[in-house]
Amino acid sequence: MNRLIISLLFLLSNVVFSQELNIDAVWTETFGNATGDEGNAVQQTTDGGFIIVGLTRPYEGDNMPRLWLIKTDSIGTEEWTYFYDESGSSVGYSFQQTTDGGYIAVGTHSNNALLVKVNSQGTEEWSQTRNGT
Structure with missing residues (x-):
């Protein structure tokens, strides 16, 4: 299936000191389009929202993947x-929220290591690549 389906399933569980686990989906959301987009990691942010890192192909006719960050609120908007x-x-593989409320994403760019810093609004502050050989 060449469609990104980042279905964020946030679960409520009630464990009562037994082997039984009750799980209910609170909400789900889908991001991307039919160009083979992918989500590689998701994490809750300090404001209660979520951030997702992966790859997208944002330009029609351009099959090159791009590192992708998506920031949502607490209900996936x-x-x-x-x-x-x-x-x-x-491609983006991992990230960390920074003390200033922004994010650092780690990935690869043309077979080199890639590090990207964005602010809390998703605007790039800087990026660096390091030779991967």
Whole structure:
């Protein structure tokens, strides 16, 4: 299936010191389109929302993947999206929220290590690549 389905399933569980686990989905959300977008990691943010990192192919006819960050509120409504817009393919694998409320994403760009810093609104502050050989 070439469609990104980042279905964020946030679960409520009630464990009563036994092997039984009751799980109910609170909400689900889908992001992306039919171009093979992917989500590789998700984490709750300090404001109660969520951030997702992966890859997107944002331009019609351009099959090059781009590192992709999506920030949502606590119920999955998209607040902003960011993609690394340099020539060549890039993929996001992990990220960390920074003390200033922004995010650092780690991935690859054209077979090199990629580090991208965005602010709390998803605007790129800086990026660096390191030779992967």
